[in-house]
Amino acid sequence: MLERFSDSMTAPGIVPRIGRGLFAVADFDTGDDILHIQTPFLAVLNTERLGDTCAGCFGKTQFEKTSQEIQLRYCSGCQVPKYCDRVCAGFPAIGVTSNMMLYIDMSSQDWHLGHRFECSIFKALKPRVLPTNARAVLRIILRLAAPARSAYSPKELSLLDQLESHIDEIRDKNTASWERTTLSAMAVKHYSGTDMELEEILELSAKLEVNSFSLTTATYDRIGMYMHPYAAIMNHDCHYNAIVGFDGPQMYVKAIRPIKDGEQIVISYVDATHRYSIRKKELLERYYFTCRCDKCLVDEDEPLAMSDAVADAYALLESNSATYEGDKLLGIITNLTDNTWSLSDQPLVALVDEYIATLISEGEMESAMSAAALRYKYIDPDIYSEAHSLRVVHAWALAKIAIHIEHTSVMAVLKVYGYTTADGVVHQGEKIVVNPGMIAWSVLNSLVFEGHGSCVVPGLKDIIRRTHTQVHDEFLEQGTDMREMNDRVRIEWEKVERAAKSIVGDRTMTPINAPLLPTADSDLSDLDVW
Ligand SMILES: C[S@@+](CC[C@H](N)C(=O)[O-])C[C@H]1O[C@@H](n2cnc3c(N)ncnc32)[C@H](O)[C@@H]1O
Numbered sequence: 001m002l003e004r005f006s007d008s009m010t011a012p013g014i015v016p017r018i019g020r021g022l023f024a025v026a027d028f029d030t031g032d033d034i035l036h037i038q039t040p041f042l043a044v045l046n047t048e049r050l051g052d053t054c055a056g057c058f059g060k061t062q063f064e065k066t067s068q069e070i071q072l073r074y075c076s077g078c079q080v081p082k083y084c085d086r087v088c089a090g091f092p093a094i095g096v097t098s099n100m101m102l103y104i105d106m107s108s109q110d111w112h113l114g115h116r117f118e119c120s121i122f123k124a125l126k127p128r129v130l131p132t133n134a135r136a137v138l139r140i141i142l143r144l145a146a147p148a149r150s151a152y153s154p155k156e157l158s159l160l161d162q163l164e165s166h167i168d169e170i171r172d173k174n175t176a177s178w179e180r181t182t183l184s185a186m187a188v189k190h191y192s193g194t195d196m197e198l199e200e201i202l203e204l205s206a207k208l209e210v211n212s213f214s215l216t217t218a219t220y221d222r223i224g225m226y227m228h229p230y231a232a233i234m235n236h237d238c239h240y241n242a243i244v245g246f247d248g249p250q251m252y253v254k255a256i257r258p259i260k261d262g263e264q265i266v267i268s269y270v271d272a273t274h275r276y277s278i279r280k281k282e283l284l285e286r287y288y289f290t291c292r293c294d295k296c297l298v299d300e301d302e303p304l305a306m307s308d309a310v311a312d313a314y315a316l317l318e319s320n321s322a323t324y325e326g327d328k329l330l331g332i333i334t335n336l337t338d339n340t341w342s343l344s345d346q347p348l349v350a351l352v353d354e355y356i357a358t359l360i361s362e363g364e365m366e367s368a369m370s371a372a373a374l375r376y377k378y379i380d381p382d383i384y385s386e387a388h389s390l391r392v393v394h395a396w397a398l399a400k401i402a403i404h405i406e407h408t409s410v411m412a413v414l415k416v417y418g419y420t421t422a423d424g425v426v427h428q429g430e431k432i433v434v435n436p437g438m439i440a441w442s443v444l445n446s447l448v449f450e451g452h453g454s455c456v457v458p459g460l461k462d463i464i465r466r467t468h469t470q471v472h473d474e475f476l477e478q479g480t481d482m483r484e485m486n487d488r489v490r491i492e493w494e495k496v497e498r499a500a501k502s503i504v505g506d507r508t509m510t511p512i513n514a515p516l517l518p519t520a521d522s523d524l525s526d527l528d529v530w
Contacts, residue, residue, distance in 0.1 A: 056088025060248030159229035
């Protein structure tokens with residue numbers, strides 16, 4: 001029998017006007033596991049991730065073995081999913097523990113969790129690959145008819161039955177979603193050969209639409225679709241008390257603040273930092289309800305009108321992120337901050353996230369370092385509590401960028417954009433030389449020593465700890481006197497903060513006496529002066 005989920009510290013209950021909800025039956029501290037589901041009811045990769053992510057561990061091994069190349073191999077039957085090795089594919093592997101005990105590693109089980117039933121269908125369809133939601137519905141239908149070893153438990157089946165589908169609202173109000181769901185249900189019926197009625201398959205697809213989570217990596221990259229009918233009992237609140245995270249196929253729900261026995265466990269289905277109108281639209285379109293939480297009751301009075309700068313920013317964020325360009329994003333950020341938009345308000349927060357991701361994909365690592373430092377120092381502390389997993393993920397991103405620069409170019413040359421001080425004096429840009437190793441070290445140090453109660457999953461905690469040790473060892477090898485680190489770190493941070501704040505045209509900066517690099521005017525010609 002496959003390992004199921006532990007639900008001893010939570011219990012379903014009824015919430016007036018909302019339906020079922022999940023309740024704490026114990027007190028939780030910040031960072032505690034509320035729910036830990038080891039074996040997914042359903043987890044499938046997005047179609048575009050099938051080629052670069054293991055369908056068994058969902059990239060966990062690739063993430064953890066940074067120094068060792070993992071050669072993903074196609075399933076030898078259908079050549080559609082790829083796996084790190086036999087364990088990820090789901091063939092049991094014999095291992096030896098540190099005290100020389102033999103054990104059987106069944107951690108992935110993708111074969112038993114469904115691939116054994118879909119493999120021949122995928123093979124017959126090649127080179128076509130079913131879309132993500134169709135592969136998800138197909139997998140559940142095939143497992144519903146599976147023999148004991150791969151079958152769902154009676155408890156899982158009963159929970160599946162009770163899920164809301166909102167099928168009438170999808171049919172009546174969301175034409176695009178209804179057409180997609182119908183097409184996918186017809187394809188599943190055809191290829192699976194199931195004798196389930198089309199109407200039943202449609203109901204199952206609708207349940208998946210309303211109750212599934214985005215499957216993410218430990219650092220919150222969206223890679224697929226995940227559903228578990230027990231986790232799906234959790235309702236939404238924009239002022240949530242729990243966050244969801246994934247560590248390979250394992251799901252964690254962690255307390256973001258202390259929760260008392262008897263309190264409802266609530267998560268945010270959407271990015272709760274967005275303004276009211278955006279949250280309301282997303283919740284209505286995807287989950288068919290209007291949130292009446294305390295935050296929404298306060299925020300619903302916000303003015304509906306948006307300035308041109310804000311409308312432009314939202315329009316860009318709704319376009320395809322593959323077309324983003326760093327310079328264009330910087331222009332829109334400048335536009336917003338010229339309108340004295342607060343650093344912790346949306347859409348600026350989302351724009352800075354996209355700016356960092358775009359700069360990394362463009363290979364502009366030094367600019368990415370400045371922007372990641374801006375997010376780390378000036379944005380995240382305002383919008384996320386200390387334990388929030390995104391705060392750790394963003395800090396980790398800054399550390400990784402700094403380490404990358406140190407390993408490729410030793411020193412970082414950061415742009416300080418031109419700025420105008422409060423008295424109207426315009427200053428030219430500068431370039432500043434920074435030691436990125438010091439920045440990486442300080443960020444990792446605070447994560448390791450101050451981030452105990454944080455909500456990140458164990459896989460990310462482990463890699464942060466290991467990287468901290470590696471950076472420490474590198475400093476020792478270079479003969480660095482670790483007792484002097486605090487002073488050196490402070491000096492490097494002053495420089496990085498200067499570059500970071502100039503991205504948003506900080507008016508409070510005072511000019512420094514001379515640019516540290518370079519001095520010739522021609523070398524400054526490529527700087528954008530605001
Ligand atoms: C994933 S399910 C949550 C469990 C659900 N309440 C049930 O009884 O199965 C999502 C659905 O729950 C309802 N829901 C969740 N949070 C809500 C909220 N804050 N206000 C109103 N309805 C909510 C909506 O119908 C939504 O589509």
